[in-house]
Amino acid sequence: xxxxxxxxxxxxxxxxxxxxxxxxxxxxxxxxxxxxxxxxxxxxxxxxxxxxxxxxxxxxxxxxxxxxxxxxxxxxxxxxxxxxx
Amino acid sequence: xxxxxxxxxxxxxxxxxxxxxxxxxxxxxxxxxxxxxxxxxxxxxxxxxxxxxxxxxxxxxxxxxxxxxxxxxxxxxxxxxxxxxxxxxxxxxxxxxxxxxxxxxxxxxxxxxxxxxxxxxxxxxxxxxxxxxxxxxxxxxxxxxxxxxxxxxxxxxxxxxxxxxxxxxxxxxxxxxxxxxxxxxxxxxxxxxxxxxxxxxxxxxxxxxxxxxxxxxxxxxxxxxxxxxxxxxxxxxxxxxxxxxxxxxxxxxxxxxxxxxxxxxxxxxxxxxxxxxxxxxxxxxxxxxxxxxxxxxxxxxxxxxxxxxxxxxxxxxxxxxxxxxxxxxxxxxxxxxxxxxxxxxxxxxxxxxxxxxxxxxxxxxxxxxxxxxxxxxxxxxxxxxxxxxxxxxxxxxxxxxxxxxxxxxxxxxxxxxxx
Numbered sequence: 001x002x003x004x005x006x007x008x009x010x011x012x013x014x015x016x017x018x019x020x021x022x023x024x025x026x027x028x029x030x031x032x033x034x035x036x037x038x039x040x041x042x043x044x045x046x047x048x049x050x051x052x053x054x055x056x057x058x059x060x061x062x063x064x065x066x067x068x069x070x071x072x073x074x075x076x077x078x079x080x081x082x083x084x085x
Numbered sequence: 086x087x088x089x090x091x092x093x094x095x096x097x098x099x100x101x102x103x104x105x106x107x108x109x110x111x112x113x114x115x116x117x118x119x120x121x122x123x124x125x126x127x128x129x130x131x132x133x134x135x136x137x138x139x140x141x142x143x144x145x146x147x148x149x150x151x152x153x154x155x156x157x158x159x160x161x162x163x164x165x166x167x168x169x170x171x172x173x174x175x176x177x178x179x180x181x182x183x184x185x186x187x188x189x190x191x192x193x194x195x196x197x198x199x200x201x202x203x204x205x206x207x208x209x210x211x212x213x214x215x216x217x218x219x220x221x222x223x224x225x226x227x228x229x230x231x232x233x234x235x236x237x238x239x240x241x242x243x244x245x246x247x248x249x250x251x252x253x254x255x256x257x258x259x260x261x262x263x264x265x266x267x268x269x270x271x272x273x274x275x276x277x278x279x280x281x282x283x284x285x286x287x288x289x290x291x292x293x294x295x296x297x298x299x300x301x302x303x304x305x306x307x308x309x310x311x312x313x314x315x316x317x318x319x320x321x322x323x324x325x326x327x328x329x330x331x332x333x334x335x336x337x338x339x340x341x342x343x344x345x346x347x348x349x350x351x352x353x354x355x356x357x358x359x360x361x362x363x364x365x366x367x368x369x370x371x372x373x374x375x376x377x378x379x380x381x382x383x384x385x386x387x388x389x390x391x392x393x394x395x396x397x398x399x400x401x402x403x404x405x406x407x408x409x410x411x412x413x414x415x416x417x418x419x420x421x422x423x424x425x426x427x428x429x430x431x432x433x434x435x436x437x438x439x440x441x442x443x444x445x446x447x448x449x450x451x452x453x454x455x456x457x458x459x460x461x462x463x464x465x466x467x468x469x470x471x472x473x474x475x476x477x478x479x480x481x482x483x484x485x486x487x488x489x490x491x492x493x494x495x496x497x498x499x500x501x502x503x504x
């Protein structure tokens with residue numbers, strides 16, 4: 001499990017009060033993990049805080065599963081890393 | 086002779102109420118500020134001078150009256166009237182010669198002759214008027230000039246009385262035989278199509294009550310005068326205490342006291358709102374409650390144009406920008422200033438005293454929430470429910486305000502992300 005995956009799962013577990021073993025990359029935030037609309041906003045804020053990133057509104061709205069969140073964050077961090085080289 | 090109602094830079098002290106409208110579009114009493122000026126000068130052509138970004142939207146609102154039209158003013162003597170002048174209890178008569186009326190150094194009015202009007206051009210009219218001062222005689226005057234948002238609230242009861250006296254009290258709507266008037270019956274006006282249900286009490290002992298056309302007052306409501314209930318507004322078993330003005334198409338429940346609420350806003354459920362001013366398209370969730378007095382009765386402090394200051398007043402409630410929504414159980418502190426298009430989620434304690442426009446406040450932190458596009462979408466849905474549309478002019482104004490409020494919003498969101 002990559003470091004990003006582990007941290008994403010921790011954030012999701014903490015925010016949505018779901019046991020970590022019940023979270024997998026295919027889990028949908030709303031359907032499988034029971035996220036209410038307000039919790040979705042809290043999740044985005046928590047991802048931004050955890051990884052020091054800014055998720056624009058279109059990206060945030062397009063993220064429906066844990067896997068797409070991991071993908072988005074990894075891509076964002078990799079691009080930020082390239083920019084900092 | 087023409088009249089031009091102009092905005093000076095006093096709009097900054099009246100944010101967030103003046104983000105989406107010129108000062109003269111603010112409500113005080115039954116009417117908006119400019120409507121009182123039109124009423125005072127029924128035979129004179131009125132035009133407006135507003136901030137540039139509001140021109141198109143205001144033209145749409147007041148059509149066919151002219152807005153920022155220098156050409157229209159060039160060929161006549163013009164009386165410039167400050168938008169902040171609350172035209173009530175005034176014995177003003179138009180001076181015979183050129184004259185500037187000033188109060189505490191601020192221009193209240195200026196009568197400018199045709200010969201000088203040729204030099205008028207587009208831009209900030211208050212700068213042009215300030216230059217004129219050098220040549221025109223100045224008269225010190227004492228009028229009701231709106232400087233801070235709480236002035237509107239404090240003058241509201243007098244404005245309602247003035248509006249009532251300017252009209253003709255009539256009972257044209259339905260007044261149930263099981264409803265009652267406590268006090269003088271002549272101080273009640275009920276417009277055509279309005280309905281006052283059984284078990285409603287209207288108390289005129291402190292002033293008149295105006296219920297406008299097609300408003301519906303449901304059972305177990307008590308309305309104390311002076312108060313104004315706007316067209317098509319519904320009052321649902323509420324206590325409407327004296328000094329309250331409710332605009333058109335609102336839904337009001339719970340308890341309100343000395344409040345001004347613009348049109349299309351809802352405070353449907355229980356909860357107290359006092360000494361407050363609420364913009365258009367606002368929805369206050371059930372049990373949203375504000376404080377309007379401190380426990381030690383000391384003056385309430387308020388954020389005015391980004392800086393905290395003492396209002397000098399013991400009773401000051403909240404100032405809530407257009408399109409804002411509060412969740413159930415939201416508690417607002419004394420002197421709270423909330424920007425336009427915010428979403429406030431009550432988290433047990435009182436909210437911060439300043440909420441920047443276009444933010445969410447959730448779990449005691451500012452966030453961008455779903456972002457601006459989603460806020461616009463929600464506003465579109467809310468407006469369509471009442472058969473209205475934002476329109477390009479409204480959208481352009483919101484886009485502009487989104488930009489000018491960006492720095493403070495981003496600063497507070499970044500601060501809360503860090504901590």
